[in-house]
Amino acid sequence: MIPELSSILCATDVPIVVRLSLEVLQVNLGYRCNQQCIHCHVNAGPEREEMMEKSTINQVIDFLRSSPVKKLDLTGGAPELNPNFRYLVRVSREMNIHVINRCNLTILDEPGQEGLSEFLTQHRVEIIASLPCYLRENVDFQRGNGVFDRSIRALKKLNQLGYGQKGSDLTLNLVYNPLDAFLPPLQKVLEEEYRRELGQRHGIVFNCLYTITNMPIHRFGHRLTSHGEYQSYMNLLRKAHLETNLQSIMCRTLISVDWQGFVFDCDFNQALGLSLRLGERSRVHLSELKGMDLKGNPIQLLDHCYGCTAGQGSSCTGVLRESPHHTPMAMT
Ligand code: SF4
Ligand code: SF4
Numbered sequence: 001m002i003p004e005l006s007s008i009l010c011a012t013d014v015p016i017v018v019r020l021s022l023e024v025l026q027v028n029l030g031y032r033c034n035q036q037c038i039h040c041h042v043n044a045g046p047e048r049e050e051m052m053e054k055s056t057i058n059q060v061i062d063f064l065r066s067s068p069v070k071k072l073d074l075t076g077g078a079p080e081l082n083p084n085f086r087y088l089v090r091v092s093r094e095m096n097i098h099v100i101n102r103c104n105l106t107i108l109d110e111p112g113q114e115g116l117s118e119f120l121t122q123h124r125v126e127i128i129a130s131l132p133c134y135l136r137e138n139v140d141f142q143r144g145n146g147v148f149d150r151s152i153r154a155l156k157k158l159n160q161l162g163y164g165q166k167g168s169d170l171t172l173n174l175v176y177n178p179l180d181a182f183l184p185p186l187q188k189v190l191e192e193e194y195r196r197e198l199g200q201r202h203g204i205v206f207n208c209l210y211t212i213t214n215m216p217i218h219r220f221g222h223r224l225t226s227h228g229e230y231q232s233y234m235n236l237l238r239k240a241h242l243e244t245n246l247q248s249i250m251c252r253t254l255i256s257v258d259w260q261g262f263v264f265d266c267d268f269n270q271a272l273g274l275s276l277r278l279g280e281r282s283r284v285h286l287s288e289l290k291g292m293d294l295k296g297n298p299i300q301l302l303d304h305c306y307g308c309t310a311g312q313g314s315s316c317t318g319v320l321r322e323s324p325h326h327t328p329m330a331m332t
């Protein structure tokens with residue numbers, strides 16, 4: 001079975017969940033990336049040409065001006081490859097928006113990205129950086145040859161600039177995702193392991209480790225299919241589903257915007273082309289949501305959502321914690 005939208009749509013039995021107030025605007029600045037990782041859920045790579053234009057970036061800024069949202073989460077591809085990345089960061093920080101950069105680390109020493117680490121430092125941008133293991137062979141297996149050494153060099157530089165250091169306001173969080181078709185280990189336990197190993201082996205410090213479950217879509221989904229593991233992975237996710245995780249799935253407080261400005265309940269739905277629904281509307285542009293909060297709007301939950309609700313739960317900021325909000329959910 002090919003894990004694309006048609007197969008995911010046919011078997012869903014997850015409940016209906018509605019949105020809380022909007023807290024985070026996640027913006028995908030384009031699918032181009034200097035890497036081509038085997039688990040990538042957006043099929044990013046050097047050949048992708050989709051890139052958010054400046055006019056759409058200005059619509060993002062207009063939305064932020066009209067909204068109480070105070071957090072902007074920039075992703076891609078490698079978001080830094082967008083020629084207007086620094087413009088968006090600069091203007092958002094001037095508006096006192098907290099900016100998160102989802103950084104693959106190797107981008108920091110790519111030709112053409114000179115001064116990027118210093119720019120992020122100067123603008124107090126939070127960095128969430130992928131590092132699926134503290135061992136070279138595992139990182140290079142998932143992310144490509146040479147990625148581990150370049151990532152370690154980048155982390156050392158960020159530490160030198162003050163990122164991840166005690167007492168510093170420069171936040172450096174790392175992201176772990178499993179190397180294959182299994183659920184992540186306990187986040188707290190793995191965080192301590194990372195802290196010890198990265199500290200002892202390389203003298204690297206960081207703030208938090210986020211564990212993220214691999215989504216059974218796109219590149220990872222195809223890998224599961226080609227190994228005959230798609231159904232067993234879906235069964236693993238389904239069996240580990242915890243109803244309480246639905247309280248705090250990230251799509252309750254986040255929207256995701258694609259490179260053309262269209263809006264989705266999350267980055268995974270964006271990768272599947274499952275637009276946010278608003279009333280009768282099946283496709284909504286960010287420019288149409290100015291001043292809107294979306295509270296109470298139903299979320300498009302389908303079978304891939306078990307990737308968020310299995311076990312400890314999973315989101316773009318790691319495991320799910322019990323939501324401070326206890327808004328009852330509509331269940332089917
Ligand atoms: S997982 Fe991240 S770094 Fe890897 S190809 Fe996808 S966008 Fe690029
Ligand atoms: S994949 Fe996760 S974040 Fe996205 S809609 Fe499903 S539960 Fe929500």
